Amino acid sequence: MRFSTKPLARIGGAIAVAAVASIALSSCAANEGGATASDSTESASTLSGTLAGIGASSQGSAQEAWIAAFQTENADVTINYSPDGSGAGRKAFIAGGAAFAGSDSALSDEELAGTFGSCAADSSAVNLPVYISPIAVIYNVDGVDNLKLDAAAIAKIFKGDITNWNDPAIAALNEGAKLPDASITRVNRSDDSGTTKNFSDYLFQNVPEIWDAEPEDAFPYAGGEAAKGTSGVADAVANGSNTIGYADASAAAPRDLNVAEIKVGDEFVAYSAEAAAAVVDASPLVEGRADTDLAIKLDRTTTEAGTYPLVLVSYLIACQTYADADQGKLVSAYLTHIASPEGQSEAADKAGSAPISTTLAEKVNAAIKTIK
CATH class of the missing domain: 3.40.190.10 (Periplasmic binding protein-like II)
Incomplete structure (x- = not known):
């Protein structure tokens, strides 16, 4: 997409x-x-x-x-x-x-x-x-214009458990797609990043048996290519081959990058600003804070139609x-x-x-x- x-x-x-x-x-x-x-x-x-x-x-x-x-x-x-x-x-x-x-x-x-x-x-x-804003799972994969991923597949890719694009776990989610027999180059943030923490929190909430690292600003697993800032990740994905990364959605359009659909409930959902906002409105504030502190505790496990829980x-x-x-x-x-x-x-x-x-x-x- x-x-x-x-x-x-x-x-x-x-x-x-x-x-x-x-x-x-x-x-x-x-x-x-x-x-x-x-x-x-x-x-x-x-x-x-x-x-x-x-x-x-x-x-x-x-x-x-x-x-x-x-x-x-x-x-x-x-x-x-x-x-x-x-x-x-x-x-x-x-x-x-x-x-x-x-x-x-x-x-x-x-x-x-x-x-x-x-x-x-x-x-x-x-x-x-x-x-x-939605966090986009951006990718640049030879011959693939429409990629569907669930939380488990995303977690295994970025943890390094899935290393090839034609892995059976990815193929099962993309019936009929011509996935290349090519190594996955995963790109993560090199700097302390709230985008990383939000991305990690989405995976930790949904598949903690796979993504077993508590959400932090630092990316928790070694082995991927690291780039600084939103633009650094997006540029690395755009300029590489068979790459995948995560970034604020605003970074995708200027580089004409593909964005994966993610599984929510039984459906695959394309990101949108509206779907991201719906998750925020349905989530409570962090407890025990001053009335003027509006930190939000995001519920990323929702299966409600029209929501996109990979949001920052x-x-x-x-x-x-x-x-x-x-x-x-x-x-x-x-x-x-x-x-x-x-x-x-x-x-x-x-x-x-x-x-x-x-x-x-x-x-x-x-x-x-x-x-x-």
Whole structure:
């Protein structure tokens, strides 16, 4: 199936300095592709200042769209986002090297129990789900344009238990397909990645007897080809032969990559933004968190028709209260734009993500209003 473009612990100061340097180097890229403050002929905004964000590469395209639109409306604001990965984003935010972080996995209880460099001394941080996207199982296999896989086959491929494309387990799921007698080249993330954690969580929930590694940001098994970031995995799959990988769905279309259908219940389901959003709305919040913390406990074992449980929920992580009140005001304004219908539409148009539901948007906006 071809991708459719239809929207679908505190750490040392050295890391913080490195994080800021990384943003400085990437700020031009983060602001390319859209209007900047100088493109706006008139701005009634009284906001001014600079915000630095670091985090999930899955959010990269959406952040470009959000930044362009927000800077157009706020001529004296500059926002830089460096898509260095979810793990890097959380570490930089904890160290005070970023005003906000993007992460495909929410801050853990252990992380929330620590301190945060940019937050007021008595403040914790909040997880705000603003970006919902399918995780695509992307592939580039000679002579195969329509590939069907279940959780067991995916787990065995990425664990290294299935090593050839014409393996009987794959053939049984793809009756009539001309699968090549060729070795599988599996591509996983080399960096700490929330996309990896979500991908691993899907397999761990569905086939724990095969995928026996607890979900973490680091890919748990050796033997595959490793690439950095969403674009790195997608490029490796696109430029290789008989390859397979996993990535935010927005990475598939620009490279004309095939995307596998996955088995949900008794049916094989093609990913879509709508099917991914349906799983999120049916899942509860993580228990024991503050009312303003909206971390979601995804149920990936659903067999309900029209759902796609291989999904990532990407968060913006911010201080509840900032040490610098002006920075808090800027963060609150930017996050308000992202969570607005306009901001969600910008991400859908640019990245093919699913706009968050009205119910979830109400919770997110209520939480953002408490940021100061």
